[in-house]
Amino acid sequence: MSAITTQPPSILLDAEPGPDASIYEQILHDILEGRLEANQRLKVTALAGRYGTSTNPVREALQQLRGEGFVVITPNRGARVRPIDEEFARDIYEVEALIEPYLTAWFVGIATDEAIKRLEAVQDEIEALGFEDPLRHSELDTRFHQIVYDGHYNRHAADLWWRHREILRAIARRFPYSMVRRKEILVEHRLIIEKIKAHDADGAAEAVRAHILGSGRHIVEHMRSARNRRL
């Protein structure tokens, strides 16, 4: 997939979309959650029934999702869920390993003490939580990075990050963090904060890069072994 920069970064986060949520949100949620699985055919009439509306809203939602890359549509043959496989995850991580350091480096230059405090507060909360509640952890982890990226002047890059993040979170949700990886995450976050506090833009960027690549390796290996188990 690949698009430019979309509409509102659709803050759907983890919350279950209520019955008043748009068809788009519901379908996307079901895709990310795995309820609509990879390559599954998406028939408009079936979806219309499932979500209790007529076909047109479904058709439009599918077109939007296609534009965003979550759905593949073949003319006269309908839509399918775009499979989110290892390669795709790896591809996204590698792009993130470029974008996030770039976003971070700029943040270092403009970071206020107050912003850094917020960063530390979130990190404290993460450590206090200690991976008990995976959903909550994911939420906090997202907020950690959001503090850094949200104020960036490059909205396009920030939006790209958000889009990628949504996908990666959906994947990560399927796998628990290993004990080793948990420790690494904490260390990496602390290192990032440290570099930011020292106003070391290059160091912060490099720390973020390592953080992304570490997470990517971890997830991709998880996916691979899950796939092998299925064989």
Add this chain to the structure above:
Amino acid sequence: MSAITTQPPSILLDAEPGPDASIYEQILHDILEGRLEANQRLKVTALAGRYGTSTNPVREALQQLRGEGFVVITPNRGARVRPIDEEFARDIYEVEALIEPYLTAWFVGIATDEAIKRLEAVQDEIEALGFEDPLRHSELDTRFHQIVYDGHYNRHAADLWWRHREILRAIARRFPYSMVRRKEILVEHRLIIEKIKAHDADGAAEAVRAHILGSGRHIVEHMRSARNRRL
């Protein structure tokens, strides 16, 4: 805007979409070409009339374009053309300055003599043409980079590049290259080829980065001065 990786990278290139082209292609073409200008309201009935169909295909095309970020839709208020202004151009160039070096660096490792020959052939053609025909130049320039990026394993990144490229080409079409910039482009391309031939991945990446940033600066300055003239 920001999406993931879309459908077929819709090879619309420069060719005028024929009457059999999809509504999506026609609208996108008209947006990139400037016929539908920034912030202009996109009324479904009007578009349906313009392209000779009913409203539904238009609605779906608009949703796809929204997913891709070319159109902004507000609930119950309809769609508008997303303005492609200086900031947006700059944002895209900066992201490209990250992605293209990354794509190039890998190419250096797998580049065959044959691929390098093709690269040089295109470059020869570019120099022979000498900016006479801007459209043809743009086409060749795209092909030059395409040779490098098309075979990359990271389809997501390659698709992102293509999407960005389409937009930047649409912008660049509005402005002629200055004499200085023309010379620079030729030099930069030759430098890139040279680094690739030397199997210097880092050098090639850096050369590409400089190339992108140079083009970006040139275009953004053009846009800025055009805007100032309008005031």
Add this chain to the structure above:
DNA sequence: TATTGACAGATAATGTACAATCTGGAATGC
């Protein structure tokens, strides 16, 4: 008998027409 190809019916996508709902602004009354 097994394989292939054509045909037919079912199923689903795509396009058209229309109804319902919302928005924005003009007209009206205070």
Add this chain to the structure above:
DNA sequence: GCATTCCAGATTGTACATTATCTGTCAATA
């Protein structure tokens, strides 16, 4: 002058018609 009401215009949702694709049957052939 200001708020309210009302109406035109546009979006959004529903129903239906048309067209394309898929599947399974059946006959023809090797």
